[in-house]
Amino acid sequence: MAEQTLADIGEFGLIAELTKRFPQGEQVVVGPGDDAALLRIRNGHVVVSTDLLVEGRHFRRDWASAADVGHRAAAQNLSDINAMGGRAHSLTVGFAAPPDLPARWALEFADGFAEECALVGASVVGGDVTRSAQIVVSVTVLGSVTQAPVLRSGARPGDVLALAGRQGWAAAGLAVLGRGFRSPRAVVAAYQRPEPPYAAGPAAAAAGATAMVDVSDGLLAEAGHLASASGVAIDVTSGSLEVPEPFRAVAAALNADPLSFALSGGDDHALLATFPSASALPEGWREIGSVSDGDGVTVDGKPYDGPTGWTHF
Amino acid sequence: MAEQTLADIGEFGLIAELTKRFPQGEQVVVGPGDDAALLRIRNGHVVVSTDLLVEGRHFRRDWASAADVGHRAAAQNLSDINAMGGRAHSLTVGFAAPPDLPARWALEFADGFAEECALVGASVVGGDVTRSAQIVVSVTVLGSVTQAPVLRSGARPGDVLALAGRQGWAAAGLAVLGRGFRSPRAVVAAYQRPEPPYAAGPAAAAAGATAMVDVSDGLLAEAGHLASASGVAIDVTSGSLEVPEPFRAVAAALNADPLSFALSGGDDHALLATFPSASALPEGWREIGSVSDGDGVTVDGKPYDGPTGWTHF
Known part of the structure; x- marks a missing residue:
């Protein structure tokens, strides 16, 4: 039938x-x-x-x-x-x-x-x-929302940049699928079924996050949205980003930089936020950079010359 | 350029x-x-x-x-x-x-x-x-809503069926365009730019309408939605429906029944509602039928054998 x-x-x-x-x-x-x-x-x-x-x-x-x-x-x-x-x-x-x-x-x-x-x-x-x-x-x-919503525009010089959730896994999975492969299974599964850190958003709001965005267009692209909406400069510390073993395997197979998945990927729906430097980060958040006077986004103090994210047309 | x-x-x-x-x-x-x-x-x-x-x-x-x-x-x-x-x-x-x-x-x-x-x-x-x-x-x-919303399920035997807004104009316009014509201009314009009776919805709610629906799938089809949601029978009085001159012109050109536009058309976004028989209809509403015990929709007491509306797949 x-x-x-x-x-x-x-x-x-x-x-x-x-x-x-x-x-x-x-x-x-x-x-x-x-x-x-x-x-x-x-x-x-x-x-x-x-x-x-x-x-x-x-x-x-x-x-x-x-x-x-x-x-x-x-x-x-x-x-x-x-x-x-x-x-x-x-x-x-x-x-x-x-x-x-x-x-x-x-x-x-x-x-x-x-x-x-x-x-x-x-x-x-x-x-x-x-x-x-x-x-x-x-x-x-x-x-x-049970308190004022956390907008993109509230980051202030001196704030800490922090990340919650997996970042780069889905992008690595997508890269693999795009070449016709099905493994490493862990990154393919991360692309197929993202696991956004749902508890981390309200926790950040309660902990006094000054700005927050959902990483859907890529980490550096979203950092750029925070920077321009807030009128600040943001620097990402590359050494603070997790580059797990599957990223290295995919990067080796595709002749790519393993860090690029973490810097440019968006499909994990991680959260990126800024917090006053004196505040303790809530559970699930880790520091990955800093906010200062100026504009734009840098990685380890320098412009990043790889792909920064996703455009829709 | x-x-x-x-x-x-x-x-x-x-x-x-x-x-x-x-x-x-x-x-x-x-x-x-x-x-x-x-x-x-x-x-x-x-x-x-x-x-x-x-x-x-x-x-x-x-x-x-x-x-x-x-x-x-x-x-x-x-x-x-x-x-x-x-x-x-x-x-x-x-x-x-x-x-x-x-x-x-x-x-x-x-x-x-x-x-x-x-x-x-x-x-x-x-x-x-x-x-x-x-x-x-x-x-x-x-x-x-400033009072309880008017649902599809509240029509009761003895209620009056009423209509607000233009009905059938857009369907006649669509029929004309579908045959490659551009006139009568009045019905083509009605298809291109509907004029839903925005004041009539809140007015009906305030006047005690028992059930209401937006006519997007055709008048008889929507009457059917009211009848099945309310567990009643609905009869439409065809003589109460306006069959303006452009409908006759289109029907003559396309060899159709001019009444079919009013009975089966949906794109005007008229409103169809039921009111207790004792209540005066608010401005913009006109009586077009009646509600009784039973189920299904009839026209002048008989099943309608023309097209009743629109299906989406």
């Missing part, structure tokens, strides 16, 4: 199957199925962010399972709330796909998405499905 | 140009440019909905200007909040497009989008842009 496609199960069949996979949190007064969802909001504020994932651009079906892509789609959005020092509670998902896509792919994507959301207790409260030539997933995430 | 494309101006150039076009409302504490936006929320609730527009599926660049598509993308989302009896205040926009798209198209789209949002005082607070093979626009809208 031929595998069922989206065209076979139809819009309403797909929505019914998807809805089963998304348990509703206590903030949900009206969930999926009406013209809009109704959410109870605490603290008088909501933090909101949107991200797109496009097949062939942000993922490939032969490089990651549907569940992996679901995890990644959720993770990169949850991470944006994390980077404000907040906690995500609700998401909407737009899912555009070719009618001949196996229905199983869409449902396994949803399972992965729901599993990632469950890590932070967030729920999918609505969405839309439609036909397109290429899979495009659009996610909007809503969250709350 | 060749026209500038998205690839020419780049991601950050595009975002900078887009951001200029989106004034920020008083609810916005942190607007575009950080990992997430921060919004002030009144009443302890938020209403949220997401819709996708795909080029070739929901719009064609040769059938509507970029500004028109911007108006439509905003309108269909604002309309979802309208259908809950709420008012939209904030939107995020995901914009995926080919790198060779003229930058002017994206900016005129944004102008149209912003103009439509201004009609209800809502603002674009964030978004994402990326590359794709086909233009895909994803919009998430947030709004507020």
Whole structure:
């Protein structure tokens, strides 16, 4: 029997199957199925962010399972709330796909998405499905902050630059997949299913972080965003970055600098933040550089001449 | 000189140009440019909905200007909040497009989008842009309700069925464009730029509407959604529907039933609601049918054998 496609199960069949996979949190007064969802909001504020994932651009079906892509789609959005020092509670998902896509792919994507959301207790409260030539997933995430959000613009000269979470693993994995390899398995798995440090964002906010950003465009690129938004210079100490054994193996095979994965990679969704130098860094954070008067980003005091990150067009 | 494309101006150039076009409302504490936006929320609730527009599926660049598509993308989302009896205040926009798209198209789209949002005082607070093979626009809208939202499930036997807004005009326009014609101009213009009855949603909620839905999938299809969600039967009185002169002209040219545009069309984003029979209908609403015990939708007491609406796969 031929595998069922989206065209076979139809819009309403797909929505019914998807809805089963998304348990509703206590903030949900009206969930999926009406013209809009109704959410109870605490603290008088909501933090909101949107991200797109496009097949062939942000993922490939032969490089990651549907569940992996679901995890990644959720993770990169949850991470944006994390980077404000907040906690995500609700998401909407737009899912555009070719009618001949196996229905199983869409449902396994949803399972992965729901599993990632469950890590932070967030729920999918609505969405839309439609036909397109290429899979495009659009996610909007809503969250709350219990104190002032940590913006990109608050870094001050004298602050310490710090990092939370794995950094460079996913980039090394992507480099491997791009050459047609499947190992080292540890970096490929890191690319397929990122593990953003969800506890580190609120912990940084509570510890007085002055600025914070989610590393999605590459460590140096995001340091550049902090530097320009804050009007400061940032220096990254390369010796403070972890360059684990798999990076060396990949770099040797691809004739690359093992440090480049840590400096230019973004797909791990680590967090980069600045803290007043006198404050103790919260759990999960490690110092990787410093903030001073000036502008721009340097590595060990010098301009970096390798690739610094990702551009979208 | 060749026209500038998205690839020419780049991601950050595009975002900078887009951001200029989106004034920020008083609810916005942190607007575009950080990992997430921060919004002030009144009443302890938020209403949220997401819709996708795909080029070739929901719009064609040769059938509507970029500004028109911007108006439509905003309108269909604002309309979802309208259908809950709420008012939209904030939107995020995901914009995926080919790198060779003229930058002017994206900016005129944004102008149209912003103009439509201004009609209800809502603002674009964030978004994402990326590359794709086909233009895909994803919009998430947030709004507020000042009383309980009007759901699809509240219609009761004995209620009156009522409609607000133009109905069938856009469908007639789409039928004309689909045959390669450009007139009658009135229906083509209605397709290109819908005029949802934004005041009618909150007015219906205030007047005690028992159920409400945005007519995006066709009048009979949406009546079916109300009937099944509420566990009632709905009858539409065909003589109560407006069949203006342009519908007759289009129907004659295309050998169609002029009533079919009103019964099956969705792109006007009219509102369909039910009211207790004793209540006076608020301004902008007209009675078009009745609610009774049973299930399903009929027209003049009989099953309708024409097309009832739109399917997404």
